[in-house]
Amino acid sequence: MRQFARQLAIATLPLTLLTATYGHANEEVELPSTMAWTAYGTNSSGYAQAVAIGGMLQEHYDTSVRILPGDNDVSRMTPLKQGRVDLCACGISSYYGAEGVLMFAHPDWGPQPLRVITTSTASFGLSLAVAGDLDVKTPADLKGKRVAYIRGDDALNKGTEAYLAFGGLTWDDVERVDYPGYGRSFDGIIADNVDASFTTTVTPPAQQLASSPRGISWPVLDPDDTEAWERMQAIAPYFRPHEVTSGAGGISADNPLPSASYPYPIVVANQDLDDKVAYGLIKALQDNHDDYKDAAPGAVGYALEYQDLQWVIPFHDAVVEYYEEIGVWTEEMQAHQESLVERQALLLETWNAFIEGAPDDEDAFREAWMSARADALREAGFDPVFE
Known part of the structure; x- marks a missing residue:
């Protein structure tokens, strides 16, 4: 199951996500005219990579990307949770969010319906x-x-x-x-x-x-x-x-x-990101990799050969569609994807049932949620991983 294998719009302005309008040079890629992402701070490689990708999208598809830098997991993931940005170029906290654990075992959070668009795995460890x-x-x-x-x-x-x-x-x-x-x-x-x-x-x-x-x-x-x-x-x-x-x-x-x-950044969206946007992004990222791979440290890691297609967060359905079309998606990958989707659906169902009568005290809340979470996962044949 495990596979081992330019510059853009001013980023620090207050975020205003405009209504998406579609239209661009490539008939196969439909992207909004404006997108908003969160990323690590401006001195990070993740931010530099987002800038490089944004430059490529601007040049090829007239898509303007605005990046909102965040110094911590909360400031990066909250706008995504609230629907104020399209994507987060996140770290491993995205996995913790999908699982509803650690900082996400909190009344304000719980398991997040996240989907991977792409990841970068570079030369460092x-x-x-x-x-x-x-x-x-x-x-x-x-x-x-x-x-x-x-x-x-x-x-x-x-x-x-x-x-x-x-x-x-x-x-x-x-x-x-x-x-x-x-x-x-x-x-x-x-x-x-x-x-x-x-x-x-x-x-x-x-x-x-x-x-x-x-x-x-x-x-x-x-x-x-x-x-x-x-x-x-x-x-x-x-x-x-x-x-x-x-x-x-x-x-x-x-x-x-x-x-x-493990990958960094992990580019994630909410499950309900428009299929055309998700498909357009992964196709644009792969078709034009040569145009941005040397524009930021680690950007070479978005190449197809570095994508772990059986990782720990499910892919967006439209990303799966793209990988099927180019002939790299296997039955084993599909089974793994379905298992991850089933796991996430169970976590969300368990959270929704738990939250109604949950304790008010934060420590008691966390303990009770982690217990309910583990019980539900085990009963369904999943490893809780976090206890």
């Missing part, structure tokens, strides 16, 4: 950066080491937990050191107050650690260790084996690292 003076070769070597826990950052902590699981470890097997922010944890490694923190291999803090007296190392993940990958994906099923070819500490195409990754 997502891993635990480890001080280079500890001789840590694999995740199992982290036993007894000091590992950073970032308060309020579910995605980073889940990534750490998944890496520990790969090595047969849990938080109980390491010394957890709490930090108020991600950057501070790397200051802590350099100061020898902690030994490891989760990040991407290309992030500036990792480069800073690599040039420090402690240096940097990255645990190797054996792509053939089936049991270890099962443990990791039981915690975070969105991880995939990945040969990392860019990163701090000398990672390159000539010196690759067997590690893990």
Whole structure:
């Protein structure tokens, strides 16, 4: 089931989503004259990629894209939830939203009816950066080491937990050191107050650690260790084996690292996004990939060969239609898609039944929802993943 394998309109203006009017140069692609997206902050690779895609859409289809940058998951996903934007170039929080867990296990949220349009998987990896003076070769070597826990950052902590699981470890097997922010944890490694923190291999803090007296190392993940990958994906099923070819500490195409990754950004829409828009987007992105792939770091990752067509969030129906038309969609992919759609429908049904008599206290609400969620998924034969 798992497959391993220019500039645009001013982005920081207040968002006003205009009524879509259709008309463009390509008869097969129907896109609105104006679209609005949310994305990561203006200094992020995700924002740069959205700019590059927007430039391509403007040039080829006269579609003006306005990007609303958001500093956190709430500011990126709330406009999508409210229908004020068409798409979110999100991170892994989109998966948490589809599942109704972590920050989404809240009365204001619950499971979100999200659909993937496309994703980008680039040359970097997502891993635990480890001080280079500890001789840590694999995740199992982290036993007894000091590992950073970032308060309020579910995605980073889940990534750490998944890496520990790969090595047969849990938080109980390491010394957890709490930090108020991600950057501070790397200051802590350099100061020898902690030994490891989760990040991407290309992030500036990792480069800073690599040039420090402690240096940097990255645990190797054996792509053939089936049991270890099962443990990791039981915690975070969105991880995939990945040969990392860019990163701090000398990672390159000539010196690759067997590690893990998941897509970033994950371009998602609500389930009810117009079929013509969804189909037009995926076709435009694939037909014109050469026009934007070098315009932003990581944009090469939108190529067809980097699309995981059996991932953890269902695709929009019109995107499936496109993949069927170009002959890459298989029966196995369709079965996986139907399972994901069924899972999401069950989650939404369970949420709607739960919310009516749910506790008012937030902690009690979260606990009761997570229990109801897990029970419903298990009864239907699904793995809850989150408890």
